[in-house]
Amino acid sequence: MNTYELVIIGGGPAGLSAAKVAAEAGLHSLVIERDYKIGGQLVKQTHMFFGSEKQYAKTRGIDIASILIDDVKRHPDKIEVMTGTTVVGLYPDHVITLLQGEEYKKIKAEAIIIATGASEKFLAFENNDLPGIYGAGAVQTLMNVHGVLPGHDVVMVGSGNIGLIVSYQLMQAGVNVKMVLEAADTIGGYKVHASKLKRLGVDIRTRMSVKKAIGTTELNQIEIAWLDDSWQFIDGTEQRVDVDALCISVGLSPLSSLAAMIGCEMKFVPLLGGNVPIIDEYHETTVKNVFVAGDVCGVEEASSAIVEGYYAGLMVAKRLGHEHPDFAARKADYETQLDNLRSGPFGEKTRLGLLELRGERHV
Amino acid sequence: MFESWNKTGVPSPELIKTRFPDEEVLIKPKAITECYEEIPCNPCETSCPFDAITVGADINTPPVVDFDTCTGCGICVYNCPGLAIFTVQIKDDALVYKIPYEFVPRPGKGDVMHAVNRAGEIIGDCVIERVTFTEKQDKTALLQVRVPRELLYEFVTVRSKS
Amino acid sequence: MRIQQHPILQFPHDQVIHFTFDGKPVAGIAGDTIASALHNLGVRVLSHSVEKGRARGFYCAIGNCASCNMIVDGVPNVRTCITPLKEGMVVKTQRNKGVLHEHL
Numbered sequence: 001m002n003t004y005e006l007v008i009i010g011g012g013p014a015g016l017s018a019a020k021v022a023a024e025a026g027l028h029s030l031v032i033e034r035d036y037k038i039g040g041q042l043v044k045q046t047h048m049f050f051g052s053e054k055q056y057a058k059t060r061g062i063d064i065a066s067i068l069i070d071d072v073k074r075h076p077d078k079i080e081v082m083t084g085t086t087v088v089g090l091y092p093d094h095v096i097t098l099l100q101g102e103e104y105k106k107i108k109a110e111a112i113i114i115a116t117g118a119s120e121k122f123l124a125f126e127n128n129d130l131p132g133i134y135g136a137g138a139v140q141t142l143m144n145v146h147g148v149l150p151g152h153d154v155v156m157v158g159s160g161n162i163g164l165i166v167s168y169q170l171m172q173a174g175v176n177v178k179m180v181l182e183a184a185d186t187i188g189g190y191k192v193h194a195s196k197l198k199r200l201g202v203d204i205r206t207r208m209s210v211k212k213a214i215g216t217t218e219l220n221q222i223e224i225a226w227l228d229d230s231w232q233f234i235d236g237t238e239q240r241v242d243v244d245a246l247c248i249s250v251g252l253s254p255l256s257s258l259a260a261m262i263g264c265e266m267k268f269v270p271l272l273g274g275n276v277p278i279i280d281e282y283h284e285t286t287v288k289n290v291f292v293a294g295d296v297c298g299v300e301e302a303s304s305a306i307v308e309g310y311y312a313g314l315m316v317a318k319r320l321g322h323e324h325p326d327f328a329a330r331k332a333d334y335e336t337q338l339d340n341l342r343s344g345p346f347g348e349k350t351r352l353g354l355l356e357l358r359g360e361r362h363v
Numbered sequence: 364m365f366e367s368w369n370k371t372g373v374p375s376p377e378l379i380k381t382r383f384p385d386e387e388v389l390i391k392p393k394a395i396t397e398c399y400e401e402i403p404c405n406p407c408e409t410s411c412p413f414d415a416i417t418v419g420a421d422i423n424t425p426p427v428v429d430f431d432t433c434t435g436c437g438i439c440v441y442n443c444p445g446l447a448i449f450t451v452q453i454k455d456d457a458l459v460y461k462i463p464y465e466f467v468p469r470p471g472k473g474d475v476m477h478a479v480n481r482a483g484e485i486i487g488d489c490v491i492e493r494v495t496f497t498e499k500q501d502k503t504a505l506l507q508v509r510v511p512r513e514l515l516y517e518f519v520t521v522r523s524k525s
Numbered sequence: 526m527r528i529q530q531h532p533i534l535q536f537p538h539d540q541v542i543h544f545t546f547d548g549k550p551v552a553g554i555a556g557d558t559i560a561s562a563l564h565n566l567g568v569r570v571l572s573h574s575v576e577k578g579r580a581r582g583f584y585c586a587i588g589n590c591a592s593c594n595m596i597v598d599g600v601p602n603v604r605t606c607i608t609p610l611k612e613g614m615v616v617k618t619q620r621n622k623g624v625l626h627e628h629l
Contacts, residue, residue, distance in 0.1 A: 034588050035607045036558075041587075046533040048444035048501075050404040052422050058406035058442050060501065060533065084607075086588070102600065119589045129592075131569035131582025138586035138606070146561035147536035149526040172466060173528050186369040190402050192445030194372030199520045201483030206370050217580040218569050255589070303403075344401040344423030467532045502533045 004030045004080075006316055007096055007109035009087050009258060012040020013302045014294025015115035016068040017309025018316070023078035025317030025324035030107070031072070031079060032098065034086040038072070039065035040117060041137060042302060044144040046172070047165055050190075054337055055303035062144075068306070090114075090262040092287065111289040111316045114259050115309060118252035118273060118295035123157060126212035132219025136166040136249035143173045151245030155222060156180045157210050161189035161301075163249035168196050170247075178241060179203040181210060183227055190346070211238060213246065222246055252299045259296065263287050271353030273299035278357060282315045283308065291316050298357070300341075300350055307337045365399070373482045374399065379516055384430045386515070392435025392452035392459065396426045398445060410442035437461040441503040451515070458510040459492065462520055463503050469494060470506065476521040478510055486517050527565055544614040559605035559616055560586075560593045571595055571605060572619045595619050 006022055008015045011033030019029050031038065045061020056064045072079050082100070089097035094112065098105045120135035122128070132151065134142075136158070139150045154175055156167045159182035167177045180197065185206050187194045194204060207227050214221040226237040253274040260266050264277040264285035276297050277285040284291050293312035294305035311334040314324055324330055342350050368374045374397065382395050394416070396407060401423040408418040408426060415432035416439060418424050435450040440463050450461040470476060470491045478489040493507035510518045528536060540555035546563060553562025560571065560583050570580040571593045584592040588607035597603040598615050601623025605616070 036609050048406075048442075048503075050402060050444050052403075052405050053409055057404060058410065058444050058501075062534075063501075117587075119585060119587060129574070129579055129581060131571070131580050134583060135585050135590075138584055141586040141606075142561055142564060142583065143528060144534060146557055146565075147528045147531075147534070147538075148561045148565045149528060150564075172532055187372060190445065191368055191372060191374075191400050192398060192402070192447040195368075195374070195397065195481065196446055198372040198481060198483050199479060201479075201522075204372050218582075340422055341403045343421060344403055346402060347423075465532045467530045469532075504532075 001095075001106050001108050003108040003110070004028065005109070005320055006030070006111050006113065007032065007107065008113045008115055009090075009096075010040070010115035010117055010294070010296075011035070011038030011081065011083070012115065012117050012294065012305065013042055013064070013068060014117070014296075014305040014309035014312070015040070015113065016072050017306045018113050018115060018293055018313035019079045020068070020071040020075070021310045021313030021324065021330070022317045022322075023075035025314065026078075026322040027317045027320060028078050029080070030109075031081045032085050032087055033081070033083045036084050038081060038083060039069055042068070044137075044140045045302070046144050046169055049303060050301070051303035051341060052337070055306055055341070057303075061302065064302075064306075087258060090258045092263050094289070111291065111320055112262075113291045113293055113312050113316060114256075114277075114296055115292070115294045115312075116255040116258060116296045117305075118254050118299050120248065121251045121253050123210070123248050123250050125210050127215070128213060130213045130215050130219045131217065132215065132244060133213060133246045133248065136162050136247040139245070139247050140166050140169060143175075144169065149173060149175055150247075151243070152176060153178055153243050154245045154247060155210070155224075155241060155243050156247045156249060158182065158249035158251070159187045159189055159194065159204060159206075160249060160251065161193060163247070164189045164193035164197060166247060166249065167202060168193065168200075171197075171200055171202070177202050178243065179205055181208045181224060182206045183209045183231060209233075210246065214240070219244060219246055252295060254296045254299060256296050259285060259290070259292060262290055264290060267357055269298075269353050269357050271349045271356060272297070276357060283312045284315065289316075289319060298350055298353055304338060304341050304350075307334050307341070310334050311338070368399070371482075376516060379481075383516070386453060388430050389451060389453045392450045392461070393430050393433050394428050394435060394437075394439055394448055394450050396428055396439075396443075397447045397449075398425050398443075401425060402445075404444060406442045406444060407439045407448060410438055412436070412438060435461075437505055441500045441505055446503070449519070453512070453515070456512050458512055458515055458518065460508045460510055460518065462506050462508060464506045464521070465503055469496065469504050470521065470523070475524065476508075477524055478514060478518050479520045479522050480517045481519045485522065486514060487511055489518070489521060491521070542610050542612050544610060544612070544616055546616050547618055553610045557610040559595065559597065559603070559608050559610050559614065562610045563605070563616070570618065575622050578620065594623070596623070601625075
């Protein structure tokens with residue numbers, strides 16, 4: 001059985017950043033990615049990122065992906081990348097089982113960083129499994145990675161940043177976005193994104209959601225309706241809208257099942273997106289030498305995932321006896337960057353969620 | 364003041380005016396930052412070659428433009444990830460804007476287009492005076508647009524007539 | 526439906542990749558996953574739910590939700606959203622949990 005110093009599960013922004021800093025500190029790592037390419041969800045983000053220069057603000061996500069991939073390629077002697085490989089098992093003795101095509105393998109690691117990201121939440125409504133109903137992120141992959149359009153007339157459910165950004169990108173690809181529905185009474189994401197859509201004439205309707213999907217084997221129509229203050233549909237307000245695609249963008253859930261499998265103590269923290277491993281200030285879980293970074297321990301923007309990756313890489317390297325030459329300065333810098341990204345009103349959920357996770361505040 | 368913006372994405376006229384200088388200042392082009400919300404972002408500050416935009420150490424602080432220093436060059440316009448900045452100048456009996464544009468086909472010089480307001484409504488005609496699309500703009504085109512004078516607080520973007 | 530022009534991205538449409546879908550010869554292009562190639566051909570039903578046989582399509586595109594599982598070269602439960610299209614692939618709609626070694 002091959003043994004690695006560090007195995008990083010997930011080749012997205014957090015995993016790649018962790019590998020980079022760990023390599024700079026002298027650690028060998030293996031990055032395992034289930035997709036056929038690395039870069040995670042950055043590879044479809046055609047918009048310019050927010051944040052500051054240290055997180056590549058104003059650079060498009062697709063170009064940030066290239067930067068992070070190049071960073072990894074600069075350490076060919078330290079970082080091995082395995083794509084098309086799914087981690088199916090993670091055991092307390094640090095045995096990791098992999099599925100690569102039809103081949104099942106076992107490896108071992110001294111330390112593990114789980115950087116598996118998050119997946120899109122779903123919404124319960126009648127016929128919600130009809131083909132033509134997509135996660136918003138999936139539509140973004142289809143059009144921005146593969147250049148294939150999801151349909152001609154689309155309705156977006158959810159006005160968080162992903163819903164707003166993907167709606168804009170649908171318009172850029174030539175798709176008609178008929179409306180954005182938001183169940184809450186205010187828009188969820190950055191208002192600058194909402195304003196970009198309004199200028200294009202896209203209707204944003206708060207207090208409204210999708211009640212059912214209509215179609216036999218494919219989506220043809222949806223029924224939408226207004227919601228009251230207790231989030232119940234108001235009878236008699238139903239309207240039918242002709243669509244050939246419906247995008248669901250109602251938040252993300254951390255993909256934390258591997259952390260649970262290895263025995264990390266977990267906690268359900270809605271502010272962080274769902275079930276997350278309990279971590280200490282060094283991003284280590286309750287299982288020694290198992291660290292986490294990125295959305296798996298709390299859903300945020302990719303900018304934060306990048307910095308958390310750097311931070312976890314730095315900490316793991318120190319734990320395994322490879323203290324980074326600039327350890328103290330890097331640690332302080334990453335902490336400041338994360339504080340800065342989270343200090344505004346949009347960071348409040350993460351700030352409170354992390355307090356709750358650490359048992360310092362009970363809701 | 365934030366009520367309609369939070370629900371529809373359309374800022375109120377009062378909110379819009381908080382970002383404009385007095386009209387006499389606009390005889391020269393100035394950057395108008397339509398960024399009213401505390402979001403973690405500062406490329407406007409770091410991209411300005413004249414240090415005319417301040418965000419500060421807390422990058423969640425909305426930007427403040429020093430209209431004495433701002434030359435209206437438009438560099439911040441294509442560097443703003445929220446596409447929330449334009450420049451405007453009152454020139455004779457018209458307005459000259461520089462706006463970001465991320466759609467294809469890109470308009471050409473001399474094209475007459477619909478002038479569009481923040482709610483997405485057509486409010487008149489405007490003329491494209493110049494289109495810049497250089498490498499450093501990273502795929503965000505900059506359109507210089509001539510707009511009727513009375514649309515100062517209304518105009519925000521253009522739409523093709525076809 | 527492929528994007529013909531885009532303000533940010535460029536999609537080279539040159540290298541054609543041939544495969545079969547439920548016995549019919551069809552084609553995608555280099556850079557496609559099986560699911561994106563099928564989607565472009567207007568195929569939205571990729572699998573069926575096991576109990577009620579309800580049509581299922583592309584949903585997550587990250588290999589997580591199993592909604593796009595198909596039989597590829599005889600192997601069932603292939604996540605077609607993260608599997609690159611290859612020349613000569615034999616792709617079939619899946620209607621059950623998958624049968625081991627269908628190809629043998």
